[in-house]
Amino acid sequence: MQDALISTTEAVEQEGLLDRIRRLVLGGEFPPGALLPEAYLAQEFEVSRTPVREALKQLQQEGLVEIRPKVGTFVREPTRREIVELFQLKESLEGLAASLLARRGEASELSVLRRNLQDSDEAVLTGDKEAYARLVHEFHWTIVRGSDNLKLYEHYERLMNQLAYQRLVVRTVEHPGRIAASTREHHAVLEMIEHKDPFGAEAAMRNHVYATSREALNPDPALERRN
Amino acid sequence: MQDALISTTEAVEQEGLLDRIRRLVLGGEFPPGALLPEAYLAQEFEVSRTPVREALKQLQQEGLVEIRPKVGTFVREPTRREIVELFQLKESLEGLAASLLARRGEASELSVLRRNLQDSDEAVLTGDKEAYARLVHEFHWTIVRGSDNLKLYEHYERLMNQLAYQRLVVRTVEHPGRIAASTREHHAVLEMIEHKDPFGAEAAMRNHVYATSREALNPDPALERRN
DNA sequence: GACCGGCTTCATGCATGCATCATAAGCTGC
DNA sequence: GCAGCTTATGATGCATGCATGAAGCCGGTC
Incomplete structure (x- = not known):
């Protein structure tokens, strides 16, 4: 519903990596506090770690995950x-x-x-x-x-x-x-x-x-x- | 002023790449419509293209630049x-x-x-x-x-x-x-x-x-x- | 002179490899 | 048994190289 301003036709098949990872987080596949390993996501979505990293950084900006430098990306639960x-x-x-x-x-x-x-x-x-x-x-x-x-x-x-x-x-x-x-x-x-x-x-x-x-x-x- | 909620002590020396590129854009170094070449920024800030790309993607989320796939990142002027x-x-x-x-x-x-x-x-x-x-x-x-x-x-x-x-x-x-x-x-x-x-x-x-x-x-x- | 098709150029998109560092397990001495 | 140190592991951070595709250039044709 909320993509009405965007193209609504082929929104699903060409859903960006960012959206797919976001759905994973919002859908609760990874519980709050869980680690989101880049390597795993890369394999899961059949891309390399580089685009995964880019997406994770954007999710951090959205406040959905927390990136602890040199440690990993964790699902963030709002306080x-x-x-x-x-x-x-x-x-x-x-x-x-x-x-x-x-x-x-x-x-x-x-x-x-x-x-x-x-x-x-x-x-x-x-x-x-x-x-x-x-x-x-x-x-x-x-x-x-x-x-x-x-x-x-x-x-x-x-x-x-x-x-x-x-x-x-x-x-x-x-x-x-x-x-x-x-x-x-x-x-x-x-x-x-x-x-x-x-x-x-x-x-x-x-x-x-x-x-x-x-x-x-x-x-x-x-x-x-x-x- | 606007980093009062953040650490204010060594905010300048360790200013993130994202902030530095943002300043470049907001400061008008690159006029609206101008291309922001990854390679140039990478050389300018003495990092590789990878972190530059990450920063540019985040700036896109902020609405400051527009990334035309396979073409380049351009400074966006608000209409x-x-x-x-x-x-x-x-x-x-x-x-x-x-x-x-x-x-x-x-x-x-x-x-x-x-x-x-x-x-x-x-x-x-x-x-x-x-x-x-x-x-x-x-x-x-x-x-x-x-x-x-x-x-x-x-x-x-x-x-x-x-x-x-x-x-x-x-x-x-x-x-x-x-x-x-x-x-x-x-x-x-x-x-x-x-x-x-x-x-x-x-x-x-x-x-x-x-x-x-x-x-x-x-x-x-x-x-x-x-x- | 204008238009069209192929080519050259150039910047991005991404995969991969290595260095770095946080974390935790293991080890040693007390 | 435990504190402190060492080492092993695993994940990230980033540099680099190659593939891909877009935009402009150039020559040829009408």
Whole structure:
């Protein structure tokens, strides 16, 4: 979904080495703290160590791995503090995105969002949590894309990679009552965008992201056992 | 100034290759559009092409250069549209920073900012535009650092690199009347921070950044001949 | 005079080899 | 048994060489 600004046709078959290694890390194949040996990755992807090294250095810039000189590259787990910091950023960036989209008020994006919320509501009714999570994900990305600000999009992408979001979202969705509240908030955001109210949209979005982050950061102890 | 979070002692002598090449680009040694030959840089910095390539790939991620596969690495000039986008982001991020700093209300940072504005006012009186520009620069970075949000700091650093700010700030400062307005805005921001008013601080900062960006994007035609 | 096809040039893309150094196992003396 | 030293291992850091492909040049043709 998030490559809509990029070519979407042959994005998979020619996925860059960087993306493939990133997926390995984000997918949890290597647990946090694990070493990512260049030689292994080189063999795995059938290239030499040189391009692997280049990719690892870029992943370090993204904050996903830590390179200890002369020792190795390790999967980095964001600390709780970093997660708090990243959510603060997320709130700000998504607020900006909602504001910009509201100002633009492009009809095509609005209909996509409306449709998304419809599907989302239906997923709630049928109890399809996986579909719901996916649709929520799309909702947010659609708004960021709809802001029509490529630099914002790029920084947001980076931010989300750093959040290693996939490992977090699951917990959030599980929270009792969170789904209902989240749904209301989504509708509120869309409403503000439809009214072409940038300030309202920004406020609604920030409120929503903040609420979500609160839930993500204060997980119900009963749900702590994940996997 | 902007390495205050990093070790500041031997930052120069052991400046990484990445930083050195970045400086070359930001300093304008290579004009936009120019080719950055790996072999040349390797010789210049007395390393082999391999580490140079790694650094160039990272600069590409930062958006400072464009790598055309099999052709070469070229200095990238932000388009006007990108600059607009980046300023929108800047507004958002600095607003967040001011808000966070106001919430924290750390006395040490406040005194630094107060002192900065004093010096700044004095530079205005004595007409020392260079000092003024430097102090404004410090003012903004101090607030971002003072937000005590390292991730925000990192994204901000990245953003500023992308803006290639040094080439822009000069023009902004020159605008007649802008200095007086900017000074008022700075004081307004600090006042809100001192009052520990996060919302006010954010609003004041965003207002200031917006005003500055407007000036930067609509340069006085009489000043267009730079260099 | 303009256009087209092949060639030359040059810079990148990557594989490979060696030097370097962090780490940990093993060894010695107490 | 243990502390300190030595050595063995393994991974990175980087230099180098060759393959690949792009862009421009040059001559020939219409």
